[in-house]
Amino acid sequence: NAGVMQNPRHLVRRRGQEARLRCSPMKGHSHVYWYRQLPEEGLKFMVYLQKENIIDESGMPKERFSAEFPKEGPSILRIQQVVRGDSAAYFCASSPSGGHYGYTFGSGTRLTVV
């Protein structure tokens, strides 16, 4: 059981480029959550997805950010036209049942925009 796998671990992008962050949930988990952590802060909820559905995207910025969790393959968090303020650690978590028994977090992707 490999746990929640996120890649890449570190990603450097120039302003204006696109960033794609991938998350493979634990085996048997069909609920995926994305969180963002700014330096010295706690995690902020971004989006909650189940296979092929966005359940709650109340934490997603209105522009440039999108997320998907296709029937096959990992969940993708996509940030278009990145700006310096997007630099943060992005964590993915998965659960088997909407969080009733806790969540398993990945190691995160640290995005640096230069």
Next chain:
Amino acid sequence: SQQGEEDPQALSIQEGENATMNCSYKTSINNLQWYRQNSGRGLVHLILIRSNEREKHSGRLRVTLDTSKKSSSLLITASRAADTASYFCATDVFGEGAQKLVFGQGTRLTINP
């Protein structure tokens, strides 16, 4: 302010002492969870306490939950240098659409050898 607020923001103690961290929240919850994060690393789930539970133990960890005061505490007994990390409480929010975790700002714990 945030749903989960930890207190203190930073705590520095000697190895062997006990460390107590507190968390307050605002809305009704399904459960409350504590996580540890080592510098620059991911989160490790420590313990989950449900809204109908008052106390839970796991090894050197003891968590209490007081739903009337909307507060929780995490006690680490006989601290070790390896316990140095940031500790976050997260509330699993009830009744705000889909379930999700709401994190506090964290307590940065330093254990001095």
